[in-house]
Amino acid sequence: MLKKVLIEAAETAASIMQEYSTRSFTISNKEGLNNLVTEVDHKCEDAIISIIKNNFPSHYILSEESGEIIQDSNYKWIIDPIDGTVNFANRIPVCCVSIGIETDGKMEMGVVYNPFVNEFFFAQRGYGATLNDQLIHVSKSDNVLTSCLATGFPYTYLDMQNGPLEVFSKFIRKGVPVRRLGSAAIDMCYVAAGRFDGYYEHKLNAWDSAAAFLIIEEAGGKVTDLKGDPYNPYKHGIIASNGLIHDALLAVVNGAEL
Numbered sequence: 001m002l003k004k005v006l007i008e009a010a011e012t013a014a015s016i017m018q019e020y021s022t023r024s025f026t027i028s029n030k031e032g033l034n035n036l037v038t039e040v041d042h043k044c045e046d047a048i049i050s051i052i053k054n055n056f057p058s059h060y061i062l063s064e065e066s067g068e069i070i071q072d073s074n075y076k077w078i079i080d081p082i083d084g085t086v087n088f089a090n091r092i093p094v095c096c097v098s099i100g101i102e103t104d105g106k107m108e109m110g111v112v113y114n115p116f117v118n119e120f121f122f123a124q125r126g127y128g129a130t131l132n133d134q135l136i137h138v139s140k141s142d143n144v145l146t147s148c149l150a151t152g153f154p155y156t157y158l159d160m161q162n163g164p165l166e167v168f169s170k171f172i173r174k175g176v177p178v179r180r181l182g183s184a185a186i187d188m189c190y191v192a193a194g195r196f197d198g199y200y201e202h203k204l205n206a207w208d209s210a211a212a213f214l215i216i217e218e219a220g221g222k223v224t225d226l227k228g229d230p231y232n233p234y235k236h237g238i239i240a241s242n243g244l245i246h247d248a249l250l251a252v253v254n255g256a257e258l
Helices: 004-024 039-055 083-087 164-173 185-193 206-220 246-252
Strands: 028-030 036-038 061-063 068-069 075-083 097-101 106-114 119-124 129-131 149-151 198-201 223-225 238-241
Touching: 004 075, 004 097, 004 106, 004 119, 036 039, 036 083, 039 075, 039 097, 061 206, 061 238, 068 106, 075 083, 075 185, 075 206, 097 185, 097 206, 106 185, 106 206, 106 238, 119 185, 119 206, 129 206, 149 164, 149 185, 164 246, 185 198, 185 206, 185 238, 198 246, 206 238, 223 246, 238 246
Parallel strands: 061 075, 149 198
Antiparallel strands: 028 036, 061 068, 075 097, 097 106, 106 119, 119 129, 198 238, 223 238
């Protein structure tokens, strides 16, 4: 039942995204320059929450635009109605619906769905990860210098040691390809599918990573915080990889030279 409702919610939101891909919609700004939200974000979120409430009225919900709907429940739905809103607002088809389900504080199930390229990533703890119902696995690259990486940058720069630009500079000065697609959930799913070998970001929210980090783990990858401790989506920093380059990626993010 959980899986069925999760898929229904993701597919419904995705259909709304597609509906508005050729229509005009309002765009406004949140905290930080170019931190956008559109009316489509709200429509997708409303549809997702409505489906959850109709089926599981007692479940806790955390969503990017609405915040928390607090319930005394063992289940929590963590929702990003459109991850990659700037891309969506500019008609760039690198954006997705991301929904994760926590059970007793542990991520149990997640969906990341980009309808514009028809890629539906799904994972359930203990059952592996799939892309369009086909099992996926992380890459086998074991050298960070020959890896293809992904990252993202916060809307307000983090003035911190080994911050986003400093780490990025280390990699690109060595010729390491580092991509910035504009959707954390898609970046992470591409690690799960073996397209990227690793991904790091200094500042994420739970709705950015909740579904995708489980997808990586179920695809055989490794996800930690910036200190190398087990990942918690309520912490800001993340390093995700195929596992083989994880220690090297972690070291560079923490100040080591390549």
